[in-house]
Amino acid sequence: MSISHRARPEIQAMAGYQPGEQPAPGQRVIKLNTNENPYPAPEVVLAAIREQVAGPALRRYPVPDARPVREAAARAYGLEPDQVVVGNGSDDLLTMLLRTFVAPGAKVVAPAPTYSLYGTLTAIQGGTYREVPWGVGGSLLIRAIADADPALVLITRPNAPFGFACGLDQVSALCRAVDAPVVLDEAYADFADDNGLSLLADHPNLIVTRSFSKGFSLAGLRLGLGFAHPEAAAQLHKVRDSYNVDALAQAAATAALDNLDAYRPNLDAVIGERTRLAAALRERGLGVAESQANFLFARVPDGDGRPWYEALKARGVLIRYFPEPEELADGLRISVGTPEENDALLAALDAVSAG
Numbered sequence: 335m336s337i338s339h340r341a342r343p344e345i346q347a348m349a350g351y352q353p354g355e356q357p358a359p360g361q362r363v364i365k366l367n368t369n370e371n372p373y374p375a376p377e378v379v380l381a382a383i384r385e386q387v388a389g390p391a392l393r394r395y396p397v398p399d400a401r402p403v404r405e406a407a408a409r410a411y412g413l414e415p416d417q418v419v420v421g422n423g424s425d426d427l428l429t430m431l432l433r434t435f436v437a438p439g440a441k442v443v444a445p446a447p448t449y450s451l452y453g454t455l456t457a458i459q460g461g462t463y464r465e466v467p468w469g470v471g472g473s474l475l476i477r478a479i480a481d482a483d484p485a486l487v488l489i490t491r492p493n494a495p496f497g498f499a500c501g502l503d504q505v506s507a508l509c510r511a512v513d514a515p516v517v518l519d520e521a522y523a524d525f526a527d528d529n530g531l532s533l534l535a536d537h538p539n540l541i542v543t544r545s546f547s548k549g550f551s552l553a554g555l556r557l558g559l560g561f562a563h564p565e566a567a568a569q570l571h572k573v574r575d576s577y578n579v580d581a582l583a584q585a586a587a588t589a590a591l592d593n594l595d596a597y598r599p600n601l602d603a604v605i606g607e608r609t610r611l612a613a614a615l616r617e618r619g620l621g622v623a624e625s626q627a628n629f630l631f632a633r634v635p636d637g638d639g640r641p642w643y644e645a646l647k648a649r650g651v652l653i654r655y656f657p658e659p660e661e662l663a664d665g666l667r668i669s670v671g672t673p674e675e676n677d678a679l680l681a682a683l684d685a686v687s688a689g
Protein backbone atom coordinates (compact mmCIF):
# COMPACT_ATOMS: atom_id res chain seq x y z
CA MET A 335 0.00 0.00 0.00
CA SER A 336 1.20 3.46 -0.86
CA ILE A 337 2.37 5.66 1.99
CA SER A 338 1.55 8.85 0.07
CA HIS A 339 -1.24 9.58 2.57
CA ARG A 340 1.50 9.91 5.22
CA ALA A 341 3.10 12.82 3.37
CA ARG A 342 2.58 16.14 5.20
CA PRO A 343 -0.82 17.65 4.26
CA GLU A 344 0.82 20.72 2.67
CA ILE A 345 2.89 18.44 0.40
CA GLN A 346 -0.13 16.36 -0.60
CA ALA A 347 -2.05 19.56 -1.38
CA MET A 348 0.60 21.13 -3.61
CA ALA A 349 1.22 20.53 -7.30
CA GLY A 350 5.01 20.86 -7.42
CA TYR A 351 6.96 23.31 -9.53
CA GLN A 352 6.54 23.05 -13.30
CA PRO A 353 9.88 23.84 -14.95
CA GLY A 354 10.10 24.91 -18.59
CA GLU A 355 10.44 22.03 -21.00
CA GLN A 356 13.94 20.55 -21.49
CA PRO A 357 14.20 18.76 -24.84
CA ALA A 358 15.87 15.33 -24.88
CA PRO A 359 19.64 15.44 -25.44
CA GLY A 360 20.38 15.53 -29.15
CA GLN A 361 16.90 16.76 -30.09
CA ARG A 362 17.22 19.62 -32.57
CA VAL A 363 15.17 22.58 -31.40
CA ILE A 364 15.66 26.33 -31.21
CA LYS A 365 15.47 26.60 -27.44
CA LEU A 366 14.20 30.01 -26.34
CA ASN A 367 12.06 28.90 -23.39
CA THR A 368 14.10 28.93 -20.16
CA ASN A 369 16.29 32.04 -20.45
CA GLU A 370 19.62 30.26 -20.63
CA ASN A 371 22.53 32.15 -22.15
CA PRO A 372 22.92 31.23 -25.82
CA TYR A 373 26.73 31.47 -25.65
CA PRO A 374 29.17 29.18 -23.84
CA ALA A 375 31.04 30.41 -20.76
CA PRO A 376 34.46 32.01 -21.47
CA GLU A 377 37.39 29.64 -22.02
CA VAL A 378 39.01 30.62 -18.70
CA VAL A 379 35.94 29.25 -16.88
CA LEU A 380 35.80 26.03 -18.90
CA ALA A 381 39.54 25.51 -18.31
CA ALA A 382 39.03 25.83 -14.55
CA ILE A 383 36.44 23.02 -14.69
CA ARG A 384 38.72 20.77 -16.77
CA GLU A 385 41.54 21.32 -14.30
CA GLN A 386 39.34 20.03 -11.47
CA VAL A 387 38.39 16.93 -13.43
CA ALA A 388 42.07 16.13 -13.96
CA GLY A 389 42.97 16.48 -10.26
CA PRO A 390 41.79 14.88 -7.00
CA ALA A 391 38.73 17.14 -6.64
CA LEU A 392 36.09 14.61 -7.67
CA ARG A 393 36.95 12.00 -5.05
CA ARG A 394 37.18 14.55 -2.23
CA TYR A 395 34.46 16.60 -0.56
CA PRO A 396 34.30 20.21 -1.71
CA VAL A 397 34.93 23.15 0.64
CA PRO A 398 31.74 23.06 2.77
CA ASP A 399 31.11 26.80 2.93
CA ALA A 400 32.59 27.58 -0.51
CA ARG A 401 34.97 30.07 1.08
CA PRO A 402 37.11 30.60 -2.07
CA VAL A 403 33.99 31.47 -4.08
CA ARG A 404 32.84 33.84 -1.35
CA GLU A 405 36.22 35.56 -1.40
CA ALA A 406 36.10 35.86 -5.18
CA ALA A 407 32.56 37.26 -5.02
CA ALA A 408 33.61 39.75 -2.35
CA ARG A 409 36.51 40.92 -4.56
CA ALA A 410 34.30 41.12 -7.64
CA TYR A 411 31.49 43.10 -6.03
CA GLY A 412 33.28 45.11 -3.34
CA LEU A 413 31.80 43.28 -0.34
CA GLU A 414 33.11 41.10 2.51
CA PRO A 415 33.18 37.26 2.30
CA ASP A 416 30.99 37.17 5.45
CA GLN A 417 28.24 38.82 3.41
CA VAL A 418 28.19 36.04 0.82
CA VAL A 419 26.43 32.66 0.75
CA VAL A 420 26.83 30.32 -2.23
CA GLY A 421 24.00 28.13 -3.47
CA ASN A 422 23.45 25.15 -5.73
CA GLY A 423 21.69 27.51 -8.13
CA SER A 424 19.95 30.61 -6.87
CA ASP A 425 16.91 28.36 -6.30
CA ASP A 426 18.95 26.77 -3.50
CA LEU A 427 19.36 30.22 -1.92
CA LEU A 428 15.61 30.77 -2.15
CA THR A 429 15.14 27.43 -0.35
CA MET A 430 17.59 28.53 2.37
CA LEU A 431 15.78 31.86 2.73
CA LEU A 432 12.41 30.20 3.15
CA ARG A 433 13.80 27.65 5.63
CA THR A 434 15.44 30.41 7.63
CA PHE A 435 12.70 33.03 7.76
CA VAL A 436 9.33 31.36 7.17
CA ALA A 437 7.73 29.46 10.05
CA PRO A 438 4.55 27.44 9.41
CA GLY A 439 1.70 29.88 8.85
CA ALA A 440 3.98 32.88 8.26
CA LYS A 441 3.39 35.05 5.21
CA VAL A 442 5.55 35.35 2.14
CA VAL A 443 4.61 38.36 0.03
CA ALA A 444 5.63 39.04 -3.56
CA PRO A 445 4.61 41.55 -6.22
CA ALA A 446 3.21 39.44 -9.05
CA PRO A 447 3.18 38.10 -11.69
CA THR A 448 6.58 36.76 -10.71
CA TYR A 449 8.68 33.59 -10.50
CA SER A 450 6.24 30.77 -9.72
CA LEU A 451 8.76 28.84 -7.60
CA TYR A 452 8.15 31.31 -4.75
CA GLY A 453 4.67 29.90 -4.14
CA THR A 454 5.93 26.32 -4.31
CA LEU A 455 8.71 26.93 -1.78
CA THR A 456 6.28 28.69 0.55
CA ALA A 457 3.88 25.73 0.36
CA ILE A 458 6.68 23.27 1.20
CA GLN A 459 7.47 25.39 4.25
CA GLY A 460 3.82 25.46 5.35
CA GLY A 461 3.74 29.23 4.94
CA THR A 462 1.07 31.38 3.33
CA TYR A 463 1.87 32.93 -0.04
CA ARG A 464 0.32 36.32 -0.83
CA GLU A 465 0.72 38.04 -4.17
CA VAL A 466 0.35 41.80 -4.44
CA PRO A 467 -0.07 43.34 -7.90
CA TRP A 468 2.64 45.52 -9.42
CA GLY A 469 1.77 49.19 -9.33
CA VAL A 470 1.51 51.47 -12.35
CA GLY A 471 4.59 51.25 -14.57
CA GLY A 472 6.05 48.34 -12.61
CA SER A 473 6.25 50.21 -9.32
CA LEU A 474 6.09 48.60 -5.86
CA LEU A 475 2.88 48.97 -3.87
CA ILE A 476 4.84 49.50 -0.67
CA ARG A 477 1.85 50.08 1.60
CA ALA A 478 0.06 46.96 0.31
CA ILE A 479 3.17 44.83 0.83
CA ALA A 480 3.78 46.16 4.35
CA ASP A 481 0.08 45.77 5.28
CA ALA A 482 0.18 42.10 4.24
CA ASP A 483 2.37 41.52 7.34
CA PRO A 484 5.19 39.63 5.59
CA ALA A 485 7.75 37.35 7.24
CA LEU A 486 9.63 37.56 3.93
CA VAL A 487 9.24 39.71 0.82
CA LEU A 488 10.40 38.44 -2.58
CA ILE A 489 10.95 40.89 -5.43
CA THR A 490 12.27 39.84 -8.82
CA ARG A 491 14.34 42.65 -10.33
CA PRO A 492 14.41 42.73 -13.31
CA ASN A 493 11.02 41.12 -13.03
CA ALA A 494 10.01 37.89 -14.74
CA PRO A 495 8.14 37.32 -17.01
CA PHE A 496 7.97 40.96 -18.20
CA GLY A 497 11.55 42.18 -17.76
CA PHE A 498 10.97 45.58 -16.15
CA ALA A 499 12.95 46.73 -13.12
CA CYS A 500 11.22 48.56 -10.28
CA GLY A 501 12.97 51.67 -8.92
CA LEU A 502 15.85 51.12 -6.51
CA ASP A 503 14.58 54.08 -4.48
CA GLN A 504 11.37 52.09 -3.99
CA VAL A 505 13.32 49.02 -2.89
CA SER A 506 15.00 51.22 -0.28
CA ALA A 507 11.68 52.61 0.88
CA LEU A 508 10.24 49.10 1.15
CA CYS A 509 13.22 47.93 3.23
CA ARG A 510 12.46 50.76 5.66
CA ALA A 511 8.71 50.07 5.64
CA VAL A 512 8.83 46.40 6.68
CA ASP A 513 10.31 44.64 9.69
CA ALA A 514 11.20 41.57 7.61
CA PRO A 515 13.86 40.46 5.15
CA VAL A 516 13.39 41.86 1.65
CA VAL A 517 14.86 39.59 -1.00
CA LEU A 518 15.85 41.13 -4.31
CA ASP A 519 16.02 38.22 -6.74
CA GLU A 520 18.53 39.52 -9.28
CA ALA A 521 18.70 36.42 -11.49
CA TYR A 522 18.73 38.74 -14.53
CA ALA A 523 20.81 41.63 -13.15
CA ASP A 524 23.75 40.93 -15.49
CA PHE A 525 21.60 42.21 -18.39
CA ALA A 526 20.20 45.24 -16.52
CA ASP A 527 21.24 48.90 -16.32
CA ASP A 528 21.70 48.80 -12.54
CA ASN A 529 21.32 46.53 -9.50
CA GLY A 530 20.65 46.63 -5.77
CA LEU A 531 24.06 45.68 -4.34
CA SER A 532 24.82 49.27 -3.33
CA LEU A 533 21.71 49.28 -1.12
CA LEU A 534 23.08 46.54 1.14
CA ALA A 535 25.19 48.96 3.16
CA ASP A 536 22.14 50.98 4.28
CA HIS A 537 19.61 48.18 4.69
CA PRO A 538 20.48 45.27 7.02
CA ASN A 539 17.20 43.54 6.06
CA LEU A 540 18.01 43.48 2.32
CA ILE A 541 19.19 40.21 0.75
CA VAL A 542 20.25 40.09 -2.90
CA THR A 543 20.40 36.82 -4.84
CA ARG A 544 22.19 36.19 -8.13
CA SER A 545 22.24 33.28 -10.56
CA PHE A 546 25.03 31.90 -12.77
CA SER A 547 22.41 30.34 -15.05
CA LYS A 548 21.49 33.35 -17.14
CA GLY A 549 24.30 35.91 -17.38
CA PHE A 550 27.14 33.45 -16.70
CA SER A 551 26.19 30.59 -19.06
CA LEU A 552 26.40 27.91 -16.33
CA ALA A 553 22.79 26.73 -15.88
CA GLY A 554 23.93 23.10 -16.06
CA LEU A 555 26.33 23.48 -13.13
CA ARG A 556 23.83 25.04 -10.67
CA LEU A 557 25.35 28.09 -9.00
CA GLY A 558 23.92 31.09 -7.20
CA LEU A 559 25.07 33.79 -4.81
CA GLY A 560 23.33 35.43 -1.89
CA PHE A 561 24.47 38.79 -0.49
CA ALA A 562 23.31 39.88 2.93
CA HIS A 563 24.29 41.54 6.19
CA PRO A 564 26.89 39.23 7.85
CA GLU A 565 24.48 38.34 10.67
CA ALA A 566 21.75 37.34 8.21
CA ALA A 567 24.28 35.41 6.12
CA ALA A 568 25.34 33.49 9.24
CA GLN A 569 21.73 32.34 9.76
CA LEU A 570 21.50 31.19 6.15
CA HIS A 571 24.72 29.16 6.48
CA LYS A 572 23.10 27.11 9.27
CA VAL A 573 20.35 25.80 7.01
CA ARG A 574 22.56 25.05 3.99
CA ASP A 575 23.04 21.45 2.95
CA SER A 576 26.51 20.63 4.31
CA TYR A 577 28.22 20.39 0.92
CA ASN A 578 25.74 22.26 -1.22
CA VAL A 579 28.15 23.47 -3.92
CA ASP A 580 30.23 20.83 -5.70
CA ALA A 581 33.91 21.12 -6.54
CA LEU A 582 33.45 21.76 -10.28
CA ALA A 583 30.91 24.46 -9.58
CA GLN A 584 33.18 26.13 -7.01
CA ALA A 585 36.10 26.18 -9.45
CA ALA A 586 33.93 27.57 -12.25
CA ALA A 587 32.40 30.20 -9.98
CA THR A 588 35.78 31.42 -8.78
CA ALA A 589 37.11 31.64 -12.34
CA ALA A 590 33.97 33.46 -13.50
CA LEU A 591 34.07 35.99 -10.67
CA ASP A 592 37.79 36.61 -11.17
CA ASN A 593 37.18 37.20 -14.91
CA LEU A 594 33.95 39.15 -15.12
CA ASP A 595 35.31 41.15 -18.09
CA ALA A 596 35.51 37.94 -20.13
CA TYR A 597 31.69 37.82 -20.06
CA ARG A 598 31.25 41.33 -21.47
CA PRO A 599 31.10 40.31 -25.18
CA ASN A 600 28.43 37.63 -24.47
CA LEU A 601 26.33 39.99 -22.37
CA ASP A 602 26.62 42.82 -24.89
CA ALA A 603 25.63 40.48 -27.71
CA VAL A 604 22.49 39.39 -25.84
CA ILE A 605 21.60 42.98 -24.93
CA GLY A 606 22.08 44.07 -28.57
CA GLU A 607 19.93 41.23 -29.86
CA ARG A 608 17.26 42.05 -27.26
CA THR A 609 16.84 45.48 -28.89
CA ARG A 610 16.82 44.06 -32.42
CA LEU A 611 14.39 41.26 -31.57
CA ALA A 612 12.00 43.60 -29.73
CA ALA A 613 11.85 45.90 -32.80
CA ALA A 614 11.32 42.95 -35.16
CA LEU A 615 8.49 41.58 -33.01
CA ARG A 616 6.81 45.00 -32.82
CA GLU A 617 7.03 45.30 -36.61
CA ARG A 618 5.05 42.07 -36.74
CA GLY A 619 2.27 43.50 -34.60
CA LEU A 620 3.20 41.98 -31.25
CA GLY A 621 3.13 44.14 -28.11
CA VAL A 622 6.59 44.02 -26.54
CA ALA A 623 7.42 45.73 -23.27
CA GLU A 624 10.89 47.16 -22.57
CA SER A 625 13.04 44.48 -20.95
CA GLN A 626 16.19 44.70 -18.84
CA ALA A 627 16.56 40.91 -18.84
CA ASN A 628 17.54 38.32 -21.47
CA PHE A 629 13.96 37.66 -22.52
CA LEU A 630 11.01 39.54 -23.99
CA PHE A 631 7.35 39.25 -23.14
CA ALA A 632 5.44 39.60 -26.41
CA ARG A 633 1.65 39.90 -26.48
CA VAL A 634 -0.01 38.43 -29.55
CA PRO A 635 -2.64 40.52 -31.39
CA ASP A 636 -5.45 37.96 -31.13
CA GLY A 637 -5.30 37.58 -27.34
CA ASP A 638 -4.42 33.89 -27.00
CA GLY A 639 -0.81 32.79 -26.84
CA ARG A 640 -1.46 29.05 -26.85
CA PRO A 641 -1.95 28.48 -30.62
CA TRP A 642 1.19 30.53 -31.29
CA TYR A 643 3.18 28.52 -28.77
CA GLU A 644 1.97 25.27 -30.31
CA ALA A 645 2.55 26.36 -33.91
CA LEU A 646 6.08 27.53 -33.07
CA LYS A 647 6.78 24.26 -31.29
CA ALA A 648 5.58 22.32 -34.35
CA ARG A 649 8.21 24.29 -36.29
CA GLY A 650 10.96 23.39 -33.85
CA VAL A 651 11.02 26.65 -31.86
CA LEU A 652 10.41 26.40 -28.11
CA ILE A 653 9.26 29.48 -26.24
CA ARG A 654 7.44 29.75 -22.89
CA TYR A 655 3.69 30.16 -22.66
CA PHE A 656 1.88 30.68 -19.34
CA PRO A 657 -1.82 29.69 -19.45
CA GLU A 658 -2.15 31.18 -15.95
CA PRO A 659 -2.63 33.75 -14.57
CA GLU A 660 -5.00 35.21 -17.15
CA GLU A 661 -2.96 38.39 -17.57
CA LEU A 662 -0.14 36.29 -19.08
CA ALA A 663 -2.26 34.12 -21.38
CA ASP A 664 -1.96 36.47 -24.39
CA GLY A 665 1.83 36.50 -24.15
CA LEU A 666 4.85 34.58 -25.33
CA ARG A 667 7.98 34.75 -23.21
CA ILE A 668 10.89 34.53 -25.59
CA SER A 669 14.49 34.13 -24.43
CA VAL A 670 16.94 36.19 -26.47
CA GLY A 671 19.10 33.79 -28.46
CA THR A 672 21.96 34.14 -30.92
CA PRO A 673 21.23 36.21 -34.07
CA GLU A 674 20.66 32.94 -35.97
CA GLU A 675 18.24 31.59 -33.35
CA ASN A 676 16.33 34.86 -33.24
CA ASP A 677 16.10 34.90 -37.04
CA ALA A 678 14.77 31.34 -36.95
CA LEU A 679 12.12 32.41 -34.44
CA LEU A 680 11.11 35.38 -36.62
CA ALA A 681 10.94 33.18 -39.72
CA ALA A 682 8.77 30.67 -37.83
CA LEU A 683 6.49 33.50 -36.63
CA ASP A 684 6.11 34.72 -40.23
CA ALA A 685 5.27 31.21 -41.35
CA VAL A 686 2.68 30.87 -38.56
CA SER A 687 1.11 34.24 -39.46
CA ALA A 688 0.92 33.25 -43.12
CA GLY A 689 -1.13 30.26 -41.92
Ligand SMILES: *Cc1c(COP(=O)(O)O)cnc(C)c1O
Nearest residue numbers: 423424425449490521545547558
Ligand atom coordinates in the same frame (compact mmCIF):
# COMPACT_ATOMS: atom_id res chain seq x y z
C1 LIG B 1 16.11 31.45 -13.41
C2 LIG B 1 15.66 32.11 -12.16
C3 LIG B 1 16.11 31.68 -10.92
C4 LIG B 1 16.88 30.40 -10.73
O1 LIG B 1 18.15 30.44 -11.10
P1 LIG B 1 19.11 29.19 -10.82
O2 LIG B 1 20.37 29.87 -10.44
O3 LIG B 1 19.19 28.47 -12.12
O4 LIG B 1 18.53 28.36 -9.73
C5 LIG B 1 15.74 32.39 -9.79
N1 LIG B 1 14.93 33.45 -9.88
C6 LIG B 1 14.44 33.87 -11.06
C7 LIG B 1 13.53 35.04 -11.10
C8 LIG B 1 14.78 33.20 -12.23
O5 LIG B 1 14.27 33.58 -13.38
